[in-house]
Amino acid sequence: MAATEIAIDVTPARARFVGVRLLVAAEAFFFLGFLFAYLYLRALDSNGNWHPPHTDPSIALGTVSLVAIVAAALVLRFGAEQQLRTATTLALALSLVATACWGVQLFDPGFSPVHAGGFGAVFVGFAAAFTAHLLGSVYWLETIAVDSATAEDQLRQELGAALVFTTFLAGVAVVAYILIYLV
Numbered sequence: 001m002a003a004t005e006i007a008i009d010v011t012p013a014r015a016r017f018v019g020v021r022l023l024v025a026a027e028a029f030f031f032l033g034f035l036f037a038y039l040y041l042r043a044l045d046s047n048g049n050w051h052p053p054h055t056d057p058s059i060a061l062g063t064v065s066l067v068a069i070v071a072a073a074l075v076l077r078f079g080a081e082q083q084l085r086t087a088t089t090l091a092l093a094l095s096l097v098a099t100a101c102w103g104v105q106l107f108d109p110g111f112s113p114v115h116a117g118g119f120g121a122v123f124v125g126f127a128a129a130f131t132a133h134l135l136g137s138v139y140w141l142e143t144i145a146v147d148s149a150t151a152e153d154q155l156r157q158e159l160g161a162a163l164v165f166t167t168f169l170a171g172v173a174v175v176a177y178i179l180i181y182l183v
Contacts, residue, residue, distance in 0.1 A: 013157045020161040024168045027133070031172050034126045038179055041118035055116040057109045057123060059181050065101035066177045068094045069134070073170040076163040084155050085145070091166065092141040098173070099134040106131055123180060130172065137166055 042050050072094035079087030106127040113120040144158050 016157060016161045020164045024164060027165075027168060030129070034122060034129070035175070035179075037118075037125070038122050041122060045118070049117040051119040052115065052117050055111040055120055057105050057111070057127075057180065061101045061105050062177055062181050065098040065105075066173050068098040068101070069166070069173045070170045072098070073163065073167045076159060076166055084152065084159060088141060088145045088155075088159060091162075092138065092145050095134060095138045095141055095166070099131060099138055102127055102131040102134060126176060126180075130169075130176065133169060133172075137162070137169055140165065 044050075072091040075087050075091045075094065079090065106124065109116075109120070109123065109127070111120060113124045116123070140162050144155065144162060147155075
C-alpha cells in the first residue's frame with residue numbers, strides 16, 4: 001500500500017486568502033456579541049429604560065460614516081482593477097473619515113451614557129469596538145499605500161485581502177446604522 005501525497009498550497013497568496021477569511025469569521029463572532037446585547041436588552045425592557053428620550057447619537061455623523069465606509073469598500077472593489085495605488089489612497093481617506101466620525105460619536109455621543117439605559121451602554125461599547133476595528137483597517141490600507149516597492153501582482157493580492165475586511169466592516173456598519181439610527 002503506497003502512501004499518497006497531498007499537495008497543499010502554502011504560498012503567501014493562499015495564506016493571505018485563508019487568513020483574512022479566518023479573521024473575518026472571528027470578527028463576525030465578536031460583533032455578534034453586540035447584536036445579542038442589543039436584541040436581548042431591548043427585549044428585556046420591562047421598565048421602559050432601554051432607550052430613554054434624548055439619547056440619540058448624531059444621525060449626520062452616522063450617515064457620513066456609513067457612506068464613507070461603504071464607499072471605501074466600493075472603491076477597493078471596483079477601483080482596484082484599474083488604478084491600484086489611487087484606489088488604495090482613496091479608500092484610505094474614506095476609511096479615515098469613517099473612523100473620525102465614529103471617534104467623535106464615541107467621545108461625544110450627544111447624550112450622557114450614564115443616563116442612556118441599555119441603549120447607551122450598547123452604543124458606547126459598539127462605538128469603541130468599531131472605531132478600533134476601523135483604525136485597524138486604516139493601518140492596513142496605509143501600509144499597502146506606502147509600500148511603493150510592492151509588485152503589481154502582490155499589491156493586487158494585498159488589496160484583495162483588505163477588500164474582504166473592509167467589505168465586512170461596511171456590512172457591520174449597515175447593520176449598526178439600521179439598529180442604532182433607524183429602529
